[in-house]
Amino acid sequence: MRVGLVVDHPKRDLPGAVLLAYQLASRGVSVVIVPMYEQAVDVPRLGLDALVVNYARDANLDLMRSFAKAGLSLYVLDTEGGVLADRGGNSPPAMAAYIRNSGYADILSGYFFWGSRLHDAFRDAGAMKPEQLHLTGCPRFDFAAPRWRALLDGEPRGYLLVNANFPLVNSRFTSKPGAEREAMVRAGWDGAYIDRFLADLKQVFAGYLEAIRKLAAARPDRAILIRPHPFESEQVYRDAVAGHANVVVDGSGSVLDRIRNAAAVIHLNCGTAVESVMLGKLPVQLEYLNTPVTAGHASLPARVSRPVESFDALLAVLDNVEAETKSFDFAGVHAGNVEAFFHRNDGLAAERVAEVLAGQSGRRGYVSLASALTGARANPSLGQIAKGAASLVLGSAVTESLRARVNPARRDKRIALGAVAGLLGRIARHDQATSSGFKTARARCASTGLPLASIAIEKLPIRA
Numbered sequence: 439m440r441v442g443l444v445v446d447h448p449k450r451d452l453p454g455a456v457l458l459a460y461q462l463a464s465r466g467v468s469v470v471i472v473p474m475y476e477q478a479v480d481v482p483r484l485g486l487d488a489l490v491v492n493y494a495r496d497a498n499l500d501l502m503r504s505f506a507k508a509g510l511s512l513y514v515l516d517t518e519g520g521v522l523a524d525r526g527g528n529s530p531p532a533m534a535a536y537i538r539n540s541g542y543a544d545i546l547s548g549y550f551f552w553g554s555r556l557h558d559a560f561r562d563a564g565a566m567k568p569e570q571l572h573l574t575g576c577p578r579f580d581f582a583a584p585r586w587r588a589l590l591d592g593e594p595r596g597y598l599l600v601n602a603n604f605p606l607v608n609s610r611f612t613s614k615p616g617a618e619r620e621a622m623v624r625a626g627w628d629g630a631y632i633d634r635f636l637a638d639l640k641q642v643f644a645g646y647l648e649a650i651r652k653l654a655a656a657r658p659d660r661a662i663l664i665r666p667h668p669f670e671s672e673q674v675y676r677d678a679v680a681g682h683a684n685v686v687v688d689g690s691g692s693v694l695d696r697i698r699n700a701a702a703v704i705h706l707n708c709g710t711a712v713e714s715v716m717l718g719k720l721p722v723q724l725e726y727l728n729t730p731v732t733a734g735h736a737s738l739p740a741r742v743s744r745p746v747e748s749f750d751a752l753l754a755v756l757d758n759v760e761a762e763t764k765s766f767d768f769a770g771v772h773a774g775n776v777e778a779f780f781h782r783n784d785g786l787a788a789e790r791v792a793e794v795l796a797g798q799s800g801r802r803g804y805v806s807l808a809s810a811l812t813g814a815r816a817n818p819s820l821g822q823i824a825k826g827a828a829s830l831v832l833g834s835a836v837t838e839s840l841r842a843r844v845n846p847a848r849r850d851k852r853i854a855l856g857a858v859a860g861l862l863g864r865i866a867r868h869d870q871a872t873s874s875g876f877k878t879a880r881a882r883c884a885s886t887g888l889p890l891a892s893i894a895i896e897k898l899p900i901r902a
Contacts, residue, residue, distance in 0.1 A: 440468040440803060441795055442489040442892070444477050446517050447668050448853050451492070453692060454578030454788070456861045457586070458490075460869075461792035463876055463897040470881050473853050476838055476891040477501070478813035478822070479829040483883040484892060485803030486510060488795060490550075492517045494542045496624055504814040506545035508804045515791065519552040519576060520779050521709035523736050527626025530559035536626060538565040547798070550791050552576045553779040572794050575780065575787030581694050582716035583785030589868055591695035597661040598756060599700035599719075600650055601693070603708035604643045605669035606636060638729040645727040646706055647678040652749060653704075654682035657756070665689050665696055667708075668850070702759045704752075707732060711739040715771050716783050720744055720763045722755055741775045805884045833888030835880055855880060858893045 441462055445451045452471075459469040470484050474492060478501055481489060488511040491502065506512055523529045527536075533556065537543055548570045551557035557573045560566060580586050602608075606618045622632050654662055664679065664687045666672050672687055679685040693710055694717065697703055703714040703721045706728065711721035723743035725733075733740065744766060746752040755762050772783060781787065806814075810830055813822035828837045842849045859878040866876060881892040 439466075439487050439796070439798070440470065440485055442470045442472045442477075442481060442484060442486045444472050444474050444489065444491045445853060446474045446492045447851065448473075448857070449690070449850065450668050450693070451517055451578065452853060452857065453581060453694075453861060454576065456858055457580055457865060458577045458788045458791055459895045460862055460865045460876070461788045462795060463895050465792060465796040466897065467792075467796050469895040471853060471858060471893045471895070473838070473851060473891050475848070475851055476829075476834050478815070479810045479826050479834050479837075480881070480890050480892045481505060481510075482508070482804065482806045482809035482814055483885065483890065484881055485805050485884040487803060488513065488547070488798060490515050490791075490795070494537060494540075494546070494549075496540070499540065499542065500816065501814055503541070503545055504809065504816065505804070508806060508809065508814075510804050511547040511798060512545060513548040513550060513795070514546060515550040515576070516552070517578075519556060520712065521736055521738050522556065522779065524734060526628065526631065526735075527622065528736075530556045531563065532626055534559040534563035534565040538563055546570065548572055548794065550574045550576075550794070551781075553777065553781050555778045572790070573781065574790035574794070575782060575784075577788035577791060579713065579716060579780060579783070580785045580787050581692075582713055583783050585785035586865075586868070587698070587717075589864055590698045591691070595661075595699045596701045597663045597699070598653075599696055599703045600653075600662060600664045601703055601705045601708045601710045602646070602664065602666045602670060602675065603705065603710075604639065604646070605667045607640050607643050608666075608670045608674055610669050610671045635731050635735060638731040642706065642727050642729060642732050646724065647674065649724055649727065649749060649752070650675070650685075651678050651682070653752070653756075654679050654685045656753060658682070658684050660684060660756070662686070663688060663696065663700070665693065702756065702763070704756075705739065705743070707736060707739050709736075709739055711743045712776055712780060715742050715768055715776055716780075718763075718768050720755075720759060720766055722746060722752065724752065726751075738775065738779060742771050803884070807885055830886070830888075833883065833886075834891040835889040838891040853891070853893055855893055858895070862895065 443455045445455050462469045472480050490513045493516050494514045543566050551573050560571050619632050623629050662685045664675050666689045675687045697713050697717050697719050706724045714721035721743040723740050723745045725745040726747045811826040812818040813826050862876050875898045877896045880889045881894040
């Protein structure tokens with residue numbers, strides 16, 4: 439059996455995908471890690487039996503219908519499946535209703551859930567058949583569990599980590615006015631609500647930048663690391679703290695690494711508060727900056743954090759951070775708030791997903807150069823045909839590299855072969871899988887042999 443895993447943003451999603459690939463390959467499954475932006479031209483040439491996609495939205499529904507029609511078994515492991523809204527298009531009832539009514543229920547073979555809250559919403563709404571609903575947790579967070587935590591980077595360094603979460607008003611990938619609003623309305627949100635939310639979010643963002651600047655000035659002896667959301671522009675943060683030598687703006691690397699090495703995590707309504715709880719680091723919520731609208735949009739990060747109601751209260755907490763951390767009930771917060779959305783912090787999510795996938799029987803390897811030409815769409819645009827044609831002639835490994843030169847923002851979406859091979863080796867050594875190794879290479883077109891942007895992983899035969 440050959441399974442493809444679609445990866446959206448490597449910095450955020452690749453480690454979990456590699457851990458899942460490790461678990462699948464250990465069970466004899468051939469695995470291909472597929473960049474999201476290349477799936478339309480790569481998937482039809484990989485000979486896959488099943489594909490695990492990173493979300494099920496209107497944006498990829500036609501593409502998924504094409505894959506399903508070709509015989510692929512489709513599964514969803516959503517990259518945004520944990521910190522959910524209390525209402526609107528990203529709330530559990532709305533997500534369940536969308537899958538039931540959009541046509542996805544007719545083409546999906548299974549859905550993997552981060553936590554029981556969304557799983558139960560699907561079950562109660564009859565969104566899919568009960569046997570297609572799999573409560574597994576998300577492999578991305580396995581690294582926060584004691585079993586895999588040693589794979590994270592280094593020893594604690596004691597900086598204050600400021601995590602940001604404002605891509606809707608500080609986008610890295612689009613400058614089109616109103617693009618964020620349009621995307622949220624398409625996802626099922628009420629337009630009037632989104633207008634209020636975005637207006638408040640801009641106000642809150644300005645306050646957040648000012649709070650960071652004030653903190654840097656008030657505590658010049660404390661090292662501060664600002665980590666923008668992966669989809670945010672970093673420049674506005676650099677401008678806000680210009681002249682403060684104790685502050686670094688750096689969004690590189692794994693957020694789990696950065697949290698593990700921090701003394702505390704400062705945020706506002708940011709989902710990384712959950713990872714902070716998993717890793718035993720104090721999450722500090724700047725509650726005094728919230729508005730009723732932004733506070734009510736997604737309440738989980740606030741519920742798992744130590745709130746501060748003023749800037750002076752923030753300084754008091756940070757000046758006494760060791761005692762604040764000792765008194766914080768990490769286990770109780772996880773049991774009472776996190777587990778329903780993120781399942782158990784046991785490091786077994788990748789294994790649970792792998793067991794489901796490895797237990798499926800392969801249908802037939804999907805290969806279609808005609809589909810690759812059209813981007814696997816019934817009514818492709820001229821741009822999609824041009825991309826498909828270039829990929830067929832050169833291979834997507836080449837065309838992806840060329841596009842990254844033209845559009846630097848796409849560079850962060852590329853999946854480096856060395857990064858996959860290196861992490862896979864570290865996982866295998868940590869898990870003491872010494873009886874055999876793993877082969878990691880550029881995937882190649884099943885028909886032409888041209889190199890693709892995707893990465894293929896297989897377990898080597900056991901050495902005698």
